[in-house]
Amino acid sequence: MRPRRVEFPRTAEAVQRAVTAAAAGGLQIKAVGAGHSFTGIAVAPGVLLDLSDLTGMVAIDVERRRVTLRAGTRLHQVPAILAPYGLAMENLGDIDRQSISGAISTGTHGTGARFGGIAAQVVGATLVTASGELLTVSETENAELLPAVALGLGALGILVEVTVQCVPAFVLHAVEQSESLDAVLARLDERVDGADHFEFYWFPHTDRAMTKTNTRLPESAPRHPLSPVGRWVDDTLVGSGLHQIACSVAKTIPPTIPPINRLSVKMWGNREFTDLSSRVFATTRSVRFREMEYALPAENVIPAFDELRALIDRRRWRISFPVEVRFAAADDRWLSTAHGRASGYIAVHRYWREDPTEYFAAVEEIMLEHDGRPHWGKMHTLDAAALRERYPRFDDFTALRDRLDPERLFQNPYLARVLDG
Ligand SMILES: Cc1cc2nc3c(=O)[nH]c(=O)nc-3n(C[C@H](O)[C@H](O)[C@H](O)COP(=O)(O)OP(=O)(O)OC[C@H]3O[C@@H](n4cnc5c(N)ncnc54)[C@H](O)[C@@H]3O)c2cc1C
Structure with a gap:
């Protein structure tokens, strides 16, 4: 769906004018x-506001x-904005x-049982509502709206400013290794609770898990970053180049997938390094x-994961992309996938030239049986009726939307399905 017009506002006032004109x-x-x-959450059938020119820092409270x-x-x-003040964002996703x-509006998250997603770090925001007015939300102004506005799916208005609670800059000691999948699952609670940030990837058709365990250290801790060459070999050559070739071969000759996955596990190898948090959290994905990713009550991760493994075996599918498992603390954002419950995330992927429909549909069924909530920015098939049952504050959110956007100025087909349908 192509927008009728694209605008590049540079100021909040320009956003207000664009909203009023639309x-x-x-x-x-x-x-x-x-x-x-x-x-399709970001699809803009009418006016698309590209905010590439509305960037940078407005204010800092050190x-x-x-x-x-x-x-x-x-x-x-x-990171470059915060570095002069000795600050960092508390947690980030994979990229x-x-x-x-965009990140807060869809509930983007990383991993770490004691840490929330990015929207949980938001302590204030200013948005342009459908009337063209500015609405400021913070802990002292319209505070009751913060848990909705901080994760609003783009349905409540156009955000023009976001205030984030930061933490003192820190470094992460990263340990990445290939381990027996069964051994990881056997001690999963311990691994998750015992680490600041734990996650694992499982390559289907192998019995290995690639684990990532990141430990937070003060900024003054000695750093042992990956060498630029080592990073290039791991992320660009193996992680992107060879993975791209492997996916293309696998698409053409599916029986090669299990041996390719076994080889991938070997090539990814073990590594250990210590670097600034933002350099460790973010990876490249080319x-x-x-x-598709579902959030589950943390205690349901193992049963759901076991069913997923059994499903892939039973259906004899050949899946070239790994399954990723992460964790997050409960939070209070009304539409957060981790709302009110400590959560585990199971994400499944398919190479873009492969049809994901059958695999994702079967995985979705398992996730729903285990009380799953879909990531708002990743593929799923739920509509408003199904989502309402999964979010205790769903009706509060839609009531607020009725108030702020009665004419559905910020509507698109995806929002119609998940909020109205
Ligand atoms: C390679 C890759 C890796 C990813 N890794 C992770 C991960 O580790 N963890 C995770 O949780 N997710 C992950 N995602 C998903 C991604 O973080 C989300 O889809 C996120 O929303 C994308 O941000 P964006 O800026 O591209 O937003 P868009 O996709 O452009 O927009 C998302 C939503 O935000 C709204 N929006 C954007 N700007 C505004 C604004 N100013 N005001 C109001 N609404 C606005 C849009 O209208 C839309 O509804 C990944 C995606 C990719 C492609």
């Missing part, structure tokens, strides 16, 4: 961040460790290409794929 012209309007969602960012700021720009607004 409403007057009978067009819907949506902001797009980096366009990294796998769903004492309270809070930064206010313009809404289009990309996550990879944030840093997203905009701050092989294109489609993804």
Whole structure:
């Protein structure tokens, strides 16, 4: 779906003018961040607001460790903004290409049982509502709206500023290794609770898990970063180049997938390094794929994962992309996948040239049986009726949306399905 018009506002006032003009012209309007969602959540049928020119820092409160960012700021720009003040974001996802607004609006998260997703770090925001007015939300102003606005699916208005609670800059000691999958599962609770940030990848058709265990250390801790050559070999040559070739071969000759996966596990190998947090959290992903991810109550991760393994065996599918398992603390954002419960995430991927429908549908069935909630920016088939049952504050969110956007100025087909349908 192509937008009727694209605008590049540089200021909050320009966003206000764009919203008012769209409403007057009978067009819907949506902001797009980096366009990294796998769903149609960012599709803009009317006016598309590209916020590439609305970036950078608005203000910083060093004492309270809070930064206010313009809404289009990309996550990879944030470390340089915060570094002079000795601050960092508390936790991040796998990549840093997203905009701050896009990331929080879909509930983007990383891993770590004691840490929430990025929206949980938000302590304030300013948005332009459908009337064209600015609405400021913080712990002292319209505070009751913060848990909705901080993770609003782009349905409540156009964010123009986001205030993030930061932490003192820190480094991460990263240990990445290949381990027996069964051994990892046998001690999963211990591994998750005993680490600051634990996750694992499982390559289907192998009995190995690639684990990542990151430990937070003070900024003054000695650093042993990956050498630029080592990083290039791991991330660009093996992680992207060879993986791209492997996926293309696997697509053409599916029986090669199990041996390729076994080889991938060997090539990814073990490594250990210590570096600034943002350099450890963010990786590069240049092989294109489609993804579905479900959040489950943490205690349901193992039973759901076991069923997923059995499913792949039973159906004799050949799956070239790994399954990723992560964890997060409970939070209070109304539409957070981790709302009110400690959560584990199971993500399945397929190379973009392979049809994901059958695999994702069967996995989705398992996730739903285990009380799963789908990631808002990743593929799923649920509609409003199914989602309402899974979110205790769903009706509060839609009531707020009715109030802020009664004419559905910020609507698109995806939002119609998940919020109205
Ligand atoms: C390679 C890759 C890796 C990923 N890794 C992770 C991961 O580790 N963890 C995870 O949870 N997710 C991950 N994702 C998903 C991704 O983080 C989300 O889809 C995120 O929303 C993308 O951010 P974006 O800036 O591209 O937003 P977009 O996709 O452009 O937009 C997402 C939503 O935000 C809204 N929005 C954007 N800007 C504004 C604004 N100013 N005001 C109001 N609404 C706005 C849009 O309208 C839309 O509804 C990954 C995706 C990819 C492609």
